[in-house]
Amino acid sequence: MSFYGGDDGDGSARWGSSSRGGSAGPSNITGITAGTGSRPFLSRLEDSMAGSPPPNNYDGGGGYGGGGRHFDEEGVFSAEALSPGPEEGELDDLRRLGRVWVRERGTPDILAWEGDLIDSLLDKLEQQQKMLATLRADPATSEEEHFRLVLVQTEMERAKYLVRSYVRTRLHKIEKYSQHIGNSPELQAHLSGAELQHARRYADLVASHFQHSVLDSLPEWMRRTDEMTNDGVSMVSTPNVDTPVLVYCRKDCGEITVGRGELPVQLNEGTTHLVRYHLVKRWIELGWAEVL
Amino acid sequence: MALPKHLQAGLTPDELTFIAEEDVIDIVPLFSMSRVRLLSGIYGPFTPPGRAQVPLWLALSLKRKRKCRIVAPEWLQVGEYVWEVLSQVERKDSKGLCELLSVSIGTIRFVSLHYFAEKLQVLLRNERDTVEGFQALPRHFIEISKVLLDVASDDLQQPGQLRSLLKDLRELRQAKTRTGMQSEGVMRGTHLDVTNMTPLELCEVKPFIIKAMGMMQSLEPEEEQD
Numbered sequence: 001m002s003f004y005g006g007d008d009g010d011g012s013a014r015w016g017s018s019s020r021g022g023s024a025g026p027s028n029i030t031g032i033t034a035g036t037g038s039r040p041f042l043s044r045l046e047d048s049m050a051g052s053p054p055p056n057n058y059d060g061g062g063g064y065g066g067g068g069r070h071f072d073e074e075g076v077f078s079a080e081a082l083s084p085g086p087e088e089g090e091l092d093d094l095r096r097l098g099r100v101w102v103r104e105r106g107t108p109d110i111l112a113w114e115g116d117l118i119d120s121l122l123d124k125l126e127q128q129q130k131m132l133a134t135l136r137a138d139p140a141t142s143e144e145e146h147f148r149l150v151l152v153q154t155e156m157e158r159a160k161y162l163v164r165s166y167v168r169t170r171l172h173k174i175e176k177y178s179q180h181i182g183n184s185p186e187l188q189a190h191l192s193g194a195e196l197q198h199a200r201r202y203a204d205l206v207a208s209h210f211q212h213s214v215l216d217s218l219p220e221w222m223r224r225t226d227e228m229t230n231d232g233v234s235m236v237s238t239p240n241v242d243t244p245v246l247v248y249c250r251k252d253c254g255e256i257t258v259g260r261g262e263l264p265v266q267l268n269e270g271t272t273h274l275v276r277y278h279l280v281k282r283w284i285e286l287g288w289a290e291v292l
Numbered sequence: 293m294a295l296p297k298h299l300q301a302g303l304t305p306d307e308l309t310f311i312a313e314e315d316v317i318d319i320v321p322l323f324s325m326s327r328v329r330l331l332s333g334i335y336g337p338f339t340p341p342g343r344a345q346v347p348l349w350l351a352l353s354l355k356r357k358r359k360c361r362i363v364a365p366e367w368l369q370v371g372e373y374v375w376e377v378l379s380q381v382e383r384k385d386s387k388g389l390c391e392l393l394s395v396s397i398g399t400i401r402f403v404s405l406h407y408f409a410e411k412l413q414v415l416l417r418n419e420r421d422t423v424e425g426f427q428a429l430p431r432h433f434i435e436i437s438k439v440l441l442d443v444a445s446d447d448l449q450q451p452g453q454l455r456s457l458l459k460d461l462r463e464l465r466q467a468k469t470r471t472g473m474q475s476e477g478v479m480r481g482t483h484l485d486v487t488n489m490t491p492l493e494l495c496e497v498k499p500f501i502i503k504a505m506g507m508m509q510s511l512e513p514e515e516e517q518d
Contacts, residue, residue: 077366077367077429078366081367082428082430084431092332093331094314094332098314105302144325144326147325148325148328151328151353154349154350154353155349156331158310158349168294168295171294171295243506246494258482258483271485272487272489273483274484274502275482275483276483292494
């Protein structure tokens with residue numbers, strides 16, 4: 001299979017590096033090969049070091065932080081720098097919300113409401129806020145403590161921004177699909193109580209507004225707002241699951257069939273794809289594919 | 293409405309920088325303070341000249357108050373390998389090494405300087421050599437290097453050179469993106485492998501590609517009807 005648009009028969013073009021084979025270990029994950037000529041010198045250097053144990057403490061603890069880096073690889077980045085970060089479950093609340101937010105922004109569908117995460121974060125924010133107010137008001141608070149409070153407050157603002165943006169993103173989708181939410185129990189299960197209530201009220205408001213301003217003055221047979229038009233397009237707007245989304249595969253997600261008459265696409269670990277949402281939906285839900 | 297129009301197409305560079313600012317980075321504090329407990333974890337203690345690991349936003353905020361020095365990530369450091377190799381040579385079995393290679397220590401110095409001069413240069417060369425596809429970069433490479441150059445350029449060695457190398461690298465990758473988009477089949481397909489492009493680069497092209505793909509799709513003849 002040739003890349004870079006060479007064969008367009010399968011309709012799936014590929015820009016990604018093709019050199020990332022199964023044999024590539026973590027040490028040369030960059031796929032960078034040494035320039036010509038450097039290898040002999042380096043390997044000899046390496047050989048001569050082989051007798052001096054232990055191999056990895058040459059920075060004497062002073063710490064470049066790089067840990068087990070070896071001279072024989074000319075990789076510019078350590079595997080750590082290139083890693084996509086830990087799994088979502090291992091992150092703290094704030095960074096987890098960051099992932100959740102990116103995912104909500106990147107997908108056309110309304111995803112499940114992360115109620116527990118938001119509740120726990122809001123609780124913590126409230127505690128911090130109380131502590132902040134108490135310490136601020138206390139004249140005995142030291143200069144150092146005041147400085148620390150500034151940092152605490154900065155982080156709180158960041159957290160609040162994330163929560164706000166997350167809720168706004170969902171609100172945007174909910175208002176867009178409010179009519180559809182009303183008759184889709186599946187989607188209703190993804191919403192929080194307040195969101196569901198908002199969706200219903202919003203749909204009612206829009207409906208009554210249309211009714212009063214336009215529809216009442218139209219002939220009876222033109223008054224419906226949920227019909228299919230002649231070319232099969234519904235008047236109720238629904239999330240378009242055909243929208244391509246960007247996903248990074250954290251695990252091997254196997255093969256997907258992208259379309260009729262096209263070759264299946266391998267979703268290997270560590271690759272990034274732009275692919276239709278409904279094809280990777282279950283991998284996103286499992287956390288195997290991360291939305292970018 | 294709830295989400296302003298310019299945010300609807302996807303994440304903006306500012307928002308990506310916001311995410312990138314959660315990454316941890318090393319700093320050398322210029323003040324003493326015990327641990328500080330934040331929502332995302334406990335950081336510190338800050339005892340100069342020791343290092344501390346903090347999130348990037350914290351490092352930047354301290355830097356703006358001139359309360360710390362940021363330790364550049366390894367890929368933004370000029371010639372760090374040089375010092376590693378040299379100190380290795382000096383400290384350890386340098387004589388044996390010289391005998392083995394039958395060269396003087398000066399030669400080793402020269403060779404190591406030559407080979408390990410600049411990580412970004414190596415990266416740039418590799419990027420240029422890889423005609424198909426991209427080199428792997430850390431996910432927030434562009435965002436982090438940009439904010440560090442903006443806020444903490446005095447903590448970087450040769451910021452001017454770094455800036456131009458980063459610019460070269462970015463332009464090289466952008467050129468690849470453009471060539472990639474011109475190739476036949478990219479817009480016609482329903483799938484695109486964009487491995488090793490960073491989220492920021494992807495967000496640049498995503499709205500265009502998605503729109504183009506959708507449009508091409510609607511122009512394709514419907515085969516089901518046959």
